[in-house]
């Protein structure tokens with residue numbers, strides 16, 4: 130929808146001209162330079178590229194295209210920037226503006242909610258009712274929590290909406306229908322529906338648990354005019370009064386977990402909707418309670434990532450406590466067992482402060498010489514985000530775990546804080562320039578950014594590149610997601626419009642950063658160079674992993690062969706370089 134406008138506006142406007150209205154630019158080689166409007170500086174590190182139609186600041190890491198530039202300098206939303214630039218470019222926005230207004234989408238959400246909840250009690254809702262009964266959700270709670278049923282047919286909801294004169298644009302903007310080859314069809318089919326409301330209780334999205342048919346177990350509405358995942362917590366509108374009264378929130382991962390807690394008397398529970406915890410969510414919780422108990426699934430793989438999110442919450446001023454449930458159960462399961470609520474209350478009493486939980490989580494790694502360094506680094510980068518006041522009570526424990534004296538640890542933390550604040554200001558050279566915006570973002574590898582840029586700008590590369598070949602070259606999860614989207618046929622303009630709408634600035638900054646990096650390569654075949662660098666890096670990593678196995682005496686014959694093979698390739702790479 131927006132993609133067409135984005136494309137047409139970009140065809141007509143030149144980024145040098147647009148940015149030139151705000152910043153005096155001077156031509157240097159093939160690009161333009163000026164003083165960065167986003168951070169104070171005396172020597173220009175702000176670069177605008179007319180070829181790529183992007184800008185990037187080597188000082189503060191900001192970057193993007195005309196839309197992100199205007200949004201950030203004017204402090205306006207994407208739709209406002211679209212309007213502003215469209216009028217400058219003489220592009221008409223008529224078809225898009227209609228149907229994208231919040232009010233219309235709200236009324237579609239309300240209609241859909243009505244339909245889902247009627248379907249649950251209707252003749253077609255038997256599978257849904259059966260599921261909820263099986264999951265031990267008594268009928269009296271269905272209405273209270275607005276639970277519903279999305280019928281298995283292709284377009285039951287869409288036909289209902291059409292009969293109420295809802296037009297296609299509004300239905301699409303609401304996210305409850307999807308556009309297919311033969312017209313619109315329902316996004317949610319054969320699913321139990323959990324309505325997602327904003328803090329004042331207005332429905333902004335739906336979550337669906339699959340019961341009938343095939344597909345992902347859980348499905349959410351896409352982000353849109355009303356729904357921004359990172360600013361949302363499931364059941365917050367009901368939990369806020371309990372949070373205020375009890376001075377705490379209980380944060381869980383799934384709808385069913387939050388629902389179960391509410392049913393069992395823990396009305397202060399909210400769920401994070403499966404995203405990494407965000408500073409927006411932290412601020413939401415903080416509005417109602419100073420303390421946040423977190424109870425996530427004990428899946429070992431995701432724990433370090435989960436802890437990083439918890440530091441985001443704590444660094445926004447929340448007192449974070451971590452609940453571990455025995456027998457690694459999820460809260461729903463745990464509370465449903467006999468005596469569950471009382472045992473859960475006991476777990477709340479025993480919840481650990483975040484830092485202590487982190488030490489506990491990594492206790493084995495801290496004792497293992499091969500993992501110790503990584504574990505130390507992870508813990509250090511976490512605790513460095515905390516205020517000295519928050520950290521003080523835990524200094525002796527952390528120091529002991531690191532085998533240091535307290536004053537040594539404090540020095541180490543100070544140093545880490547400097548590194549963090551420097552990388553925020555991005556005062557580093559080309560190789561180490563980080564893409565930073567918020568505290569929770571880490572440095573992005575320039576070579577990976579470059580490869581993303583090359584895929585982003587070249588449709589034929591996207592068609593010929595395979596996910597199997599490309600994905601392993603990216604160590605960063607967020608980049609892998611973008612690359613996966615590109616390789617599965619998503620159009621850059623489409624993605625871009627969506628990101629702008631939800632205020633996601635990271636991907637475009639990486640694209641701009643990667644473009645600058647490619648430009649500095651000054652090589653004819655940037656693709657070959659960039660892929661070559663990343664492949665070599667992967668081989669080196671594999672080689673090191675195999676070597677470690679050998680040293681530990683765990684290597685198989687195959688490992689040894691692979692090691693020899695890799696050694697030859699690595700050597701060959703060096704010779705030709």
Ligand SMILES: [Zn+2]
Nearest residue numbers: 165168186189
């Ligand atoms: Zn800057």
